[in-house]
Amino acid sequence: MKKFIIATRGSKLALWQSNHIKNELEKKFDGLSVELKIFKTKGDKILDTPLALIGGKGLFTKELEDAMLKGDAHIAVHSLKDVPTILPDGLILGAITKREDPRDAILSQEYTSIEDLPPNAVVGTTSLRRRMQILHIRPDLKIKDLRGNVDTRIKKLKNKEFDAIILAYAGLKRLGLLDEVKYITPIDEEIMIPAMGQAALGIECIKDDEVLNIVKSLNDEKSEIETTIERDFVDTLQGGCQVPIGVKATLLENGDIITRAVIGLPNGKELLKDKIYGTKENYKELGKELADSMIEAGAKELLKRAEEIAFKD
Structure with a gap:
């Protein structure tokens, strides 16, 4: 493959992210030419309404996904926190890059x-x-x-x-x-738990072996482990990108993992917090286990009330 097309939003941050991935790919693969194609997403177009009221998942990803499915692009570079936990048929999360400071x-x-x-x-x-x-x-x-x-x-x-x-x-x-x-x-994570995937870039791509092999070269194992736990947690709760959920997994140098999570009402009057400890060997179980524990404590009912408050406000 000699030409690689990245679907991207036109904001400064989105362009920085896409250009960063373009440069990394061109450094790794001699002769690979990477081009950016700019698209406007629903989240970019509606600027006078709070995100929680626009509704739906993938406010900043759908148009980029459509471009890939139509054959107009091979990959899209997202802030991972904006990427829904369930992707459209034909697309896959091919790599998660090294995480910046997630606070x-x-x-x-x-x-x-x-x-x-x-x-x-x-x-x-x-x-x-x-x-x-x-x-x-x-x-x-x-x-x-x-x-x-x-x-x-x-x-x-x-x-x-x-x-x-x-x-x-x-x-x-x-x-x-x-x-x-x-x-x-x-802000210290003890005070404000970040969003799932915050500070990592997610590279979504078409299900093509050649494309996937190229993209996988940028994957960071630590980021993948941490964000997999976080995404599993949100997926189990069936919470979208625009509900009040914070979750942050931290993989320590010795292989231990601590994952903290919070949900609650947008007005801050009720919060439910929990955490779980695990290891690198069982990381694929941790997100679901933590979510199940919080569901037993009333998490789904609390999120339903949170959604009602958000739409009322």
């Missing part, structure tokens, strides 16, 4: 942390997961929906529409924006 970060021109925010401060986020966890520790804060690309969100912060905003630290680092705001503080 969320709080950005502010005046305040250094969540604790430092004054009473009734306005915080911007699109994520029900982030909303849930920040309101649980600071119920006085005013959470305001924040849409648009990373540059747009930072501009709104600088225009004083918000006292602080919350974004993924990995995206800021990849785009070279860590000096763009006076205070950018990663």
Whole structure:
């Protein structure tokens, strides 16, 4: 194969991610030419509505998947947290890249942390997961929906529409924006558990042996193990990308794994947290086991109420 086509969104972060994979593939395979084709997804087109209200899964992936299934592209590079746990027939998750720092970060021109925010401060986020966890520790804060690309969100912060905003630290680092705001503080995972797959790139591809062999060269075993646990957890709960679920697996150097998870109501008034310990040898069981344990504790009923609140708000 001499020409390889990547379907991508047109945002700066999506283009960075796709160009990063393009460069890695061209370095690994002499004579391989990789081209980017840009598509707009539903999540890119609807910017005036909270993501949770748009509905459906794959808000940032479906159009890219359609392009691959039509033969217009071989692969698509996604932020793994945006990729549904069930993929369309004919497509496969071919590789998961080495993970960046998976933490969320709080950005502010005046305040250094969540604790430092004054009473009734306005915080911007699109994520029900982030909303849930920040309101649980600071119920006085005013959470305001924040849409648009990373540059747009930072501009709104600088225009004083918000006292602080919350974004993924990995995206800021990849785009070279860590000096763009006076205070950018990663939030400890004990305070805010990340989304499944956060900070890893997922390479989705057509089911073709030649394509798959090329893509698999970029797979990172540690990332694959951690994110498989996280995706199994969400899949067992049958929770989509837009419900308040946080889950983070950590593979330690000695082969032990700890996985933490949280679900709850978007208003932060009720949270259910749990964790499970395991090893590299039994990682394929851990996500389901943790989900089953939380289901026994009422997780599905809590998520149903969370969804009702999200749509009502």
